[in-house]
Every structure is written in C-alpha cells, then in structure tokens.
Amino acid sequence: MVWIPGCDEIPLSISSVTGPNVELTVVRVGEATTRLHALKIGDQIGLRGPYGQGFSFPTNETTILVGGGYGIVPLRFLFHHYRRYSPAKLPVVALGAKTATSLLFIAELNPQLIVTEDGTAGKKGLISDFLPGLIKQVQAQRLIVCGPQEMVNTLYEIACNSGIPIEASLEEYMRCGIGLCGSCVKRALLVCNDGPVFTTDKLALLCKL
Amino acid sequence: MLEINLCGMRLKNPLILASGILGTGNDILRRVAECNIGAVTTKSMGLVSRPGYSGPSIVATDCGYLNAMGLPNPGVKVFAAELARWDKHPAAVPLIASIYGSTPAEAAEVAAIIAPVAAAIEINLSCPHASGYGLAVGSDPQSVEKIVYAVRQAVQIPILAKLSPAVADITIIGKAAESGGADALVAINTLPAMAIDITLRRPLLGNITGGLSGPAIRPIAIRAVYELYKAVNIPIVGSGGIVTGEDAIEFILAGATAVQIGTGIAYKGLTIFTEIEERMRRYLQQERISLAELVGLAHRMSL
Known part of the structure; x- marks a missing residue:
C-alpha cells in the first residue's frame, strides 16, 4: 500500500527490489497516480506491506x-x-x-x-x-x-x-x-x-x- | 452448551461478527457464517451511498488498529437487494443489519428498508469519525432515545443499540436506548484516536482522526459492560479487543450475554471463532458451569 500524503493510499505491486530500494512502476490513471508522477527526487511517500499471497516460485517446471x-x-x-x-x-x-x-x-x-x-x-x-x-x-x-x-x-x-x-x-x-x-x-x-x-x-x- | 437466545434470536454460540468488518456482501458474510459463529453483522448502511474517506484508512498501532473508513457503503437499497439472497431458514445464522441515520426519521427509513432481509437491526450510535452520524448523535441521550424509538416504531424485529465509550457516562446513554425501546445494547464501538508519522510529520489517517480497536481497548470495554449490566435490564453484547476465548469469557463475567469480534480477525484470521468457541467450551466443562450462569458473575461482591 502506497501512501501519497495529503491525497490517498493505493494498492500497488512491486516492480523491482535492489538492496534497500523498492521500485514501483506507476501508470497515471487518477488523482493519486497523477500526484505520484508529480513527485520530485527527495519527496517522501509512505509504504506498508507487502500483504497477502504471492506467486509460487517453481524452479523445476517450465x-x-x-x-x-x-x-x-x-x-x-x-x-x-x-x-x-x-x-x-x-x-x-x-x-x-x-x-x-x-x-x-x-x-x-x-x-x-x-x-x-x-x-x-x-x-x-x-x-x-x-x-x-x-x-x-x-x-x-x-x-x-x-x-x-x-x-x-x-x-x-x-x-x-x-x-x-x-x-x-x-x-x-x-x-x-x-x-x-x-x-x-x-x-x-x-x-x-x-x-x-x-x-x-x-x-x-x-x-x- | 454454548447456544444462547439473544432477544428471541437463537444463536448456536455467543460469537457475533462485529459491524464494519468484512460485511460488504452476501458471499463474504456467508463465508464468515460458516466459521462457527452465532450471528453476523453487516457493515453500517445509510439511506444513500457514501464513498468513505481517502486513505490511509487503517493504521496498525500497539495492541490495536486505528481506522477511519468513513462509513463507506452502497446505500440501504443496494444492500437490501444484495442480502435478499441470505438464507432466512430458522437454522441459518442470523443476519444483523447495522444502520445509521442523522435523524430519527432517516434511521427509521433505513431500518424499514433492510428489516425484511434481517433478523435484527443494530443502530450505529457510535462511529467516532463520521460527522453528523454515529457518535455525533450517540453522545446525546435525548437523540439516542428518539432515534431508537423511531426505529422501534418502524420495525418488528429486535433492535440492538451500539454505544460509544467516548461519553461521560455510558450508562446514561444505555438507559436512554433502553427507554427508546432497544432490545439489547452493544458496548463498545471504537474510541476516538489518532497517530502521527514522525518522518512525514503528518497524521497517518486520511481523515486525521479515527477509531481505535483491538486489545488496547478491552479493559475500557469490560468496564463499560460491567457498568451497563448494573444499569439496564436488557441484554448486553460485549465488544472491544476480543482475541482469545479468555477475553470472551471476561466479557461474559462482566455481564455480556454475547460478544462481537472484529479486529481479532486481523490477528487470527477467520479461525478465531473456532478457537474462541473451543476455549469457552473447555472452560465451561472444567468449571462445571453453564454459560447462562456465567453472565455477570463478576458482580458478586462476596464469595
């Protein structure tokens, strides 16, 4: 869940994780995502999660x-x-x-x-x-x-x-x-x-x- | 062993799903009803739909959760159509419809629309974060009596009045609901509260303030039930921070005939009802006492 202060909190999936960095890929579709697109480097947002059930990770199957x-x-x-x-x-x-x-x-x-x-x-x-x-x-x-x-x-x-x-x-x-x-x-x-x-x-x- | 009669409703055990938790539709309520539960309560519904507040609408805190959903609901007519599929067979789990209204007439209208599909009406007199509704009307005894009375005139089924602890004396509100014609009281709803993020230096909830639920409020709820038990002659449903069977038994000892469970689901999942039921059963067997005998037993002043 991604908190955009003063706007809303929305569910987003994680696009990539590198070390301590979490990468989100966000399409501009509404107010909250428009606000995310307008953020500048150094601006702060909130994150909580991840929640729920994830993908399996079968390594012995095609x-x-x-x-x-x-x-x-x-x-x-x-x-x-x-x-x-x-x-x-x-x-x-x-x-x-x-x-x-x-x-x-x-x-x-x-x-x-x-x-x-x-x-x-x-x-x-x-x-x-x-x-x-x-x-x-x-x-x-x-x-x-x-x-x-x-x-x-x-x-x-x-x-x-x-x-x-x-x-x-x-x-x-x-x-x-x-x-x-x-x-x-x-x-x-x-x-x-x-x-x-x-x-x-x-x-x-x-x-x- | 755990069967109870609550205002004429036959419950297979004294555990009830609290309002606001999961009760958005027929299928999900049905799923909860299959979890060793006595009755289920819908999310609160009003005359017209409400979108609820912008997020964040929930924050985890020590020993509980803060929430400010803002009474999101599709309106009573949509709810009535959705719940028309609920099985009203006598052996089925009773469905309690939670309603709110800012005036007695509005509450009565909502109750009348949903009554045909419900076993009982719960009036939300205590939501701490919806201006004009809930606690805004539930802290004034005259308003409470008028709202309960209006709903009493509108429906034949049992009425439960859900009370807020955020008042000077909950027994005054409880007695007002009783005079208005409530068949039972539910105590307590969440407590007004807030949290601030120290990094962003802002209130965490979109609505700034919200209601605190979970184990943190259980002692407050126990006290409210204990006081109400002395003050009124109608059954009390205890609610507030129940996670274990021991918690539920504590409420019964304070004077509750039944209990509601909500936030506990965040800690234990839907198996919480089975866990609590089994613990209560074991307690009654070990102590060789019936559930009815247990109600209010903590009020004995001498051994």
Whole structure:
C-alpha cells in the first residue's frame, strides 16, 4: 500500500527490489497516480506491506509468465527473482498490450511472444490467440499471469484446457489491505488477503463466465 | 452448551461478527457464517451511498488498529437487494443489519428498508469519525432515545443499540436506548484516536482522526459492560479487543450475554471463532458451569 500524503493510499505491486530500494512502476490513471508522477527526487511517500499471497516460485517446471499491459509489473519482480535464484531455469515471458508503446520492459525480459491488438509490435491480436501455441511449443507446465480480468478469464480457460495450473494476480480497490474492511471482496474471497495471487482452484470461483 | 437466545434470536454460540468488518456482501458474510459463529453483522448502511474517506484508512498501532473508513457503503437499497439472497431458514445464522441515520426519521427509513432481509437491526450510535452520524448523535441521550424509538416504531424485529465509550457516562446513554425501546445494547464501538508519522510529520489517517480497536481497548470495554449490566435490564453484547476465548469469557463475567469480534480477525484470521468457541467450551466443562450462569458473575461482591 502506497501512501501519497495529503491525497490517498493505493494498492500497488512491486516492480523491482535492489538492496534497500523498492521500485514501483506507476501508470497515471487518477488523482493519486497523477500526484505520484508529480513527485520530485527527495519527496517522501509512505509504504506498508507487502500483504497477502504471492506467486509460487517453481524452479523445476517450465513456466510462462503472461503480462497483459501494465500487468507485467509484478511479473517483472518475479522474473528478477528467477534471474537471481534460478538462473539456469528462467521462465518464458509472453507480453501483450493494446499498442507498441504500452509494452514495458521488453529489453530486460526478452519475451518469446509479443502481441499487440493493433499489430504495431509483434503479432496482431490478443495474447490468448497465441498462447495455446506457445504452451505446446515450450511444453509449459504452469501459467503465471497478471493483466485485465477478461484476459485472466480467457487464460484460465486455456490453462484448464491444457491441463496445467494457473496463478493470476488480480486487481481490486483496497482500503485496509489486511483482510478486515471487505472493500476488495470478489465473491467470497478477499483480494488483499486470500490474494492478490490466486491459484487454479480459487480462480475457478472468480473466472467462471 | 454454548447456544444462547439473544432477544428471541437463537444463536448456536455467543460469537457475533462485529459491524464494519468484512460485511460488504452476501458471499463474504456467508463465508464468515460458516466459521462457527452465532450471528453476523453487516457493515453500517445509510439511506444513500457514501464513498468513505481517502486513505490511509487503517493504521496498525500497539495492541490495536486505528481506522477511519468513513462509513463507506452502497446505500440501504443496494444492500437490501444484495442480502435478499441470505438464507432466512430458522437454522441459518442470523443476519444483523447495522444502520445509521442523522435523524430519527432517516434511521427509521433505513431500518424499514433492510428489516425484511434481517433478523435484527443494530443502530450505529457510535462511529467516532463520521460527522453528523454515529457518535455525533450517540453522545446525546435525548437523540439516542428518539432515534431508537423511531426505529422501534418502524420495525418488528429486535433492535440492538451500539454505544460509544467516548461519553461521560455510558450508562446514561444505555438507559436512554433502553427507554427508546432497544432490545439489547452493544458496548463498545471504537474510541476516538489518532497517530502521527514522525518522518512525514503528518497524521497517518486520511481523515486525521479515527477509531481505535483491538486489545488496547478491552479493559475500557469490560468496564463499560460491567457498568451497563448494573444499569439496564436488557441484554448486553460485549465488544472491544476480543482475541482469545479468555477475553470472551471476561466479557461474559462482566455481564455480556454475547460478544462481537472484529479486529481479532486481523490477528487470527477467520479461525478465531473456532478457537474462541473451543476455549469457552473447555472452560465451561472444567468449571462445571453453564454459560447462562456465567453472565455477570463478576458482580458478586462476596464469595
């Protein structure tokens, strides 16, 4: 949870951690993020967390990280973790976005699949159009995804059809972040505490169309 | 062994989910209801929706939490539609609807809209951080009596009045609620409090001040229940910092018929209800005493 003094406190995922430095990747979408963009070096903000359940870290499986738009941000943090602790078995990265300028961290993540809706980079279409092919090609054993809910819904179906587990980090408005206030409830699940990363069994409740 | 009758409601144990905690929708309340609990309470609802305050809305502090959510809710009509799916079977866990209103007429209107889907109404007379609502009306005995009376005229189901400890004498407010027609009292809500970040040199809560809950306020709550037990003739639901079975038993001894649990979930998760229930059961067995006999037992002056 990131506190922007005098404005609000919002849930953000961590983009990278280097020593004592925590890196956030913030898209300007509302008042709080606009204020974050306006900060100067030396300005101070508050941080609390991290809370809830994180990604698993399977180092003996072929895993595909699928980022939809800005959803790549928490997966970048996970990718760094692999680079540091499991350099011999890095996950495969697939990136999708609306347009080329929304594709983040390409150079660093070296994605095997890039898809844009308008075809300005990589293949044209939705990431879900090309993912079944990639799953077969690399013989993936797990999907770890973050992106818009519709994308997660489709990827959940693809994972089920492919018979492999899926983990997805979901987004929801949060207030307390610690499982008390109920602001982030989806069905009977709390995104802050039961999630934000949900595994196949929980996604079965959250992704059914 | 732990079954109780609270104002005509049959509870399988005296543990109730406190208002403001998790009670935003049918599915999450159902999940809590499956956790060895006697009854659940919704988040407080008003006539129209409120967005709540800007964050931060919660701060962890020594032995508790400070919060200033600002009564966020979608309004009673949306809540009534959401909770229409609640199972009203006699064996199901009773649903208590928490309501607020700035005037007697407003509170009565909210209560009348939600009453068809609820087993009881809890009137929030004590939120310490919503101007014009809660404590703003709950600290004046005449206002309290009028609000409770108006709700009494509007609904047939039991009414619980949730009181604030931030008054000179809680028994005066408790008696006012009783005269207004409350079937039970709930004591206590959170205490007005605040915290300041020394690095940023600013109040931590978006609303600057908020309400303190958790173990820090338990002794205050115990005293409030103890005093109310002597002052009124209606049952008291104890609330404030209950984390363990021992805490719950302490409230019963002070005079509570049932207890509410909220912040404790932050420490123990939803298994807290099972933990407390088992501890209470063991205590009753070991002490060879019934739950009913335990209520108010600390008031004995001699052995």
